[in-house]
Amino acid sequence: MGKLEELKQLQKEIVLINRSAALLQWDLETYLPEEGSEGRAEQISTLSAMVHDRLVSDELYNLLRGLESEKLGDIDAIMVKRLLHDVERERKLPREFVEELSRVSSRAFSSWKKAKENNDFGIFEKDLENIVELKKKEAEYVSYREHPYDALIDEYEEGMTTKKVFDIFEKLKPQLINLIKKIEASPNYNDKDEPLFAEGSFPKEKQFELVKDVSKRIGLDDSVSRVDLAPHPFTISLGSKDVRITTRIVGDSLYSFTSTVHEAGHALYELNLPEKFEFTVLHDAPSLGIHESQSRFWENMIGRGKSFWKFYFEKFKGLTGTNKSFEEFYKAVNKVYPGFIRTEADEVHYCLHIILRFELEKGLLEGSIKVKDLPRIWNEKFKEYFGVDVSKDSEGVLQDIHWSHASFGYFPTYAIGTIYAAQIYEAMKKNVHDAEEQIEKGEFEKIAKWLKENIHKYGRLLLADEIVQKACGEGFNSDNYISYLTQKYSEIYQLS
């Protein structure tokens, strides 16, 4: 067996074990009987350890090193490069470090939960300090060119740097704040929190029906996908022809519907990854940001757009008996409101939530911000960007799970994805001339096809920014995003 063949076999085994572990996870979140969770955790960690052992093995490393200096075809050369990138990162972290991080973050997860429940940052503070110290250490182990935070971002967003993110965010921040001020000053601004549907008017089964309808329209065929209920919506790939999403039904709201549109965007990406790359590191998205661009594209640009609602309003009207007019409904779907919670944020506020977190993470890594000062700084920044006082830490600095999981550098990918989504939306509209007409008919095939041919088909062959460059004519740039928001919300709020 040649070295390349050997490498492919090793990768295939890793992928197959990983997908088995993914099913254990999917089942844990959907159908596992309550008391099975302890046993399940052991199953997952056994398979994860098997994957990790294979990834850091000398066998794989030596094979990759050997192949690196051989003359390979273009694609195989990139495959070797990408896998070596991942393997080297893993191998740079000493086993004791990985074990300590795992211990500390499982403790931190408990204390974060307790802190959030009790609205008391103090309960979490010490564990978070330990995590920040370990993440600084991790950055040193992994090494970086300019900024320690670069090493952390790179885990989720290969090729992206702190500086690039910082520059874009610095430009975007005042633009967003400015737009929000204009909206809030508009006579059409309504700061009341009104439910979209009357209580009991949108039963579970009807919601689930619509959820299935929209995911199918986006391209998740029953033969390769399914939708189940779970406490948190997610997308999971259990095979190239088995990509599943979950949703959650929350009262009589639009939540299950919009969250499904979001997850369907992720799932479509996974389903469209090139078959020829299967069982290799290339059968993947190059970054979380570009993955998120696909979910945001469908959730926001399509799923909160006027054309989309021209199609769906009648269905919702029929099912829920809403007495809103189309214009009222469309405005309610796109209501701008300075809420505390990131996951409930509207399109205009969303990136400000991320910018705030990015600034804190960057400061923590540099040492310019101390953990103990986080609640104060969070609230100050929140007041500055959102114009609102945070009254409790559970709705402020304690709201997200990420830090307790030691996931630093993850937050920026949400904004990167949102910004990419606007760039991709612009490019798509230039190329699919009847896109709006298609959307108005509830037909998304042409759009999905364009995404496949311009984003999905590369797998991990190119970096995220290279894909966006090819598809949109330029890399990471928030100009499209701000003009998209300005145009859309100027119309909704009739800004002058």
Next chain:
Amino acid sequence: MGKLEELKQLQKEIVLINRSAALLQWDLETYLPEEGSEGRAEQISTLSAMVHDRLVSDELYNLLRGLESEKLGDIDAIMVKRLLHDVERERKLPREFVEELSRVSSRAFSSWKKAKENNDFGIFEKDLENIVELKKKEAEYVSYREHPYDALIDEYEEGMTTKKVFDIFEKLKPQLINLIKKIEASPNYNDKDEPLFAEGSFPKEKQFELVKDVSKRIGLDDSVSRVDLAPHPFTISLGSKDVRITTRIVGDSLYSFTSTVHEAGHALYELNLPEKFEFTVLHDAPSLGIHESQSRFWENMIGRGKSFWKFYFEKFKGLTGTNKSFEEFYKAVNKVYPGFIRTEADEVHYCLHIILRFELEKGLLEGSIKVKDLPRIWNEKFKEYFGVDVSKDSEGVLQDIHWSHASFGYFPTYAIGTIYAAQIYEAMKKNVHDAEEQIEKGEFEKIAKWLKENIHKYGRLLLADEIVQKACGEGFNSDNYISYLTQKYSEIYQLS
């Protein structure tokens, strides 16, 4: 780490991988999107190969051999013995043989399916010949004392021999035929095939409701178990606190209900295995026969009993609006009829189906029966035992999947289980004095507790026959079974 500790760790890893593979299987049969099946097969075979590699490894074998000669506690000594039994069997089969058997049986499975569809044994004949030759070879590899078939039975029913099974079956066969003749001669015998419920009177949701009700009553609590729909009913253990069953809903029939009672019996066994044995070879039943005794116990002795229907008849009446009287209904549930299909057989005919197959398997292994003569011999025996002419092989020699899977020696475990079930039922009634009253109230806790303390609690510490000996005062014996049948059906058909 001591050797014993090392052995336990190896076993634990094997168990955890096995359970992960079991989830892959469960999902394959319940929720997997259609096109995911190819990828799923690769996942399953990857994990199975990992288990197999560990089981036949020199590391495990040498450890066991070393421990065998050490002074161990009673339980650990048995654990070593049982695992060595399994490991040695696996190690005796050369890799090339295992691969050939797997190749041949996957071909045989295809040809069997085609043969059954086309009602043409010739399509399957050559592949079955190959399988029989390989099974003869397997018996030689594994080795045996008296009869080559012993080596095959032992895989499913450790400690059982061809002679013991033969002797019991030879005694039982005329008794069953005799009882059936009496029933058929009775003026109360009805050979018409009438449906139990009117068409459309027992909708899916109502069936599923009852299925959940009965499984909960038997002891499958939601916190440790669940019921899902699948093309074939089965029980699967995904953890000591996660044992699942499936059912199938077939028209307006009792099928989903009785098959659930059957599977719940299996599941209760799994759930009651002693926690202290978890992650070792002892956390298992000692044989398929004793496992089947538990499903048969609940399905037949309890679930087709008069007391049981005293409780459930009213529920069914309310739900389905049947106009049958209790007596009519109870008789219909226990209708005796010489059907061709084993899986649809009544209690009286069931073991005759097995005896027929056992005689054929034994003859094939001895060489006294040739594969090409199977259809003829099947039909002759069927006429002799059932009094009916088999009109087509798809309802005769081709009806079961087992031979195409190379599962020889498996069939007898169904009858062994049925016979054990009658012995266990007798013993239970002697000890749980108000058993019938409990059943009439739909309360099964006392009975389940007795089973736990007399059957389930041993795990694989004792052999099946040793457990039955302890619980019932004697080992494998069909006397209880025949007297149970005689009494029950004499009453139903008012035999003199």
